[in-house]
Amino acid sequence: LAKTTQPISMDSYEGQEVNITCSHNNIATNDYITWYQQFPSQGPRFIIQGYKTKVTNEVASLFIPADRKSSTLSLPRVSLSDTAVYYCLQEAGYALNFGKGTSLLVTP
């Protein structure tokens, strides 16, 4: 069973900022939070990973508060091509535990 909880689906318009929140109340000291993106008919693709505070790369930002019981993936100015399923993972080992993810639909 997935250790994290995230919304099943979200909708957004092009150009908006999208924030997807994930709950991981039982996170362990050694766990990292990792987000993957999956397009239809493709395998998941790594987006970003963090332990605490804020991490930013060319694709997204990841905010993790001090208690680490939740995290927020922020996608700035989404486009139609950002329509995908986004998975929040609480990594405790090499076997990734994906859950059902959040299906993001971006419309014009």
Place this chain on the structure above:
Amino acid sequence: GAGVSQSPRYKVAKRGQDVALRCDPISGHVSLFWYQQALGQGPEFLTYFQNEAQLDKSGLPSDRFFAERPEGSVSTLKIQRTQQEDSAVYLCASSLVRVRTDTQYFGPGTRLTVL
């Protein structure tokens, strides 16, 4: 190659047939993983190789499932006597080293349909 490749991309099998799914990981990647993704679900872990050694097969759903990586590069997932519940997308992933937080790179998957 530039990424993980899998073949075939689509496979249709009659119930009871054996199938073999191939994975070519990124050159030089030590670790290789197989996942199963049912429709509308996230991928679920099946098995893990470090070079040619199968270190974890705890996710294989039954003894009809068998995976190998004899030379530490290409891997094959074999399913014997396929059943309808085996219908799913089978994803292969590889990572450079065996580090817990190392990024896994996924292939496009093989969609298996058992009739």
